[in-house]
Amino acid sequence: MAAVILISVGVLFNLFGCLGLLRLPDMYNRLQAATKCVTLGCCSILLGVMFHFGLGSAGFRALVAIPVLFFTATVAAHALVRGAYHFGTKMDKRSVKDDYSEIVK
C-alpha cells in the first residue's frame, strides 16, 4: 500500500516537472522544474520500490540510488545553467536582477 502511494506521488511530481518544462518561459526556469520535481519524483518512486521489495537486494540498491541521484542531478543542473549563461542564452524579460553579468562580460 505504501509502495503504491509513494510511486503514484513520484509519477505525479514527474508530471509536474514535465509540465514545468513546457510552461516556464526560459532555459533557467525550466531547469528549476526539471531538477526539483523530477529528482524528488524519482526519489519517491525509488522509495516505493524499496517498500515493494522489502529491505533485500533490490531495496538496498534503490536506497543507494537516492543519494547518487541527488548529487548527480544537482551537479548536472549547475553545469547546464553555467554553460547556458556562458554560451549567451538570454534570460526571460520578466527577470528582475542579474548580478552574474558583471562577472561574465
Add this chain to the structure above:
Amino acid sequence: MRYVTVFILSLIFWLLITFRFTVSNIAAGAAVAAITSAIFGRYYFHNVGKFLQPRRWFWFLVYLVTFIWACIKANFDVAYRVIHPAMPIRPGIVKVKTTLRSDFARTLLANSITMTPGTITVDIIGDEMYIHWIYIRSEDPAVYSRMVTGRFEEYIKKFAE
C-alpha cells in the same frame, strides 16, 4: 590515512550496490576499491579525524533532516508555480556571500541550495556564490542572503569545517 578512508567508503558502497556477501564478490570489491582509492584518494578528506567526532555526526543528522524537509517544500513550491494559471515568477540571478572556507563544505552548500526552494547555484567565484532564483522575494542583499543559505550554512559549518 585518507587513502584508507576512501578505500573503506568505496568498499561499503560496492557491497551495498552489489549486495552479495560471497568471498569472491568481496575480493572483487576490494580490488576495485583499491584502484579507486589509489587514483582519487588524494582529492578527498584532508583531515580524517573529523570522522571520529560524534558532535559532527549529530550536526550532520540535523542538517539531513532540515535538508529533506526543505527539499519537499521546494517541490510543492515549484509545482505550485507551474500549475498556477498566471505563473507567479520573478526570476533573476543574485549574488550571495558565503563564510565557508573548505572546498568540500562549499560543494555541499551549493548542492543544498540547488535542491531548496526555487534556487540553482550558477557559479562560485572567490567568496561569492551566484544563484538563479525563480522568485526573488526581496531586494535587500542581507535579507535574501539569509533566505537563500538558510540554516544550511551554519549546520554545514558545524560538521564539515
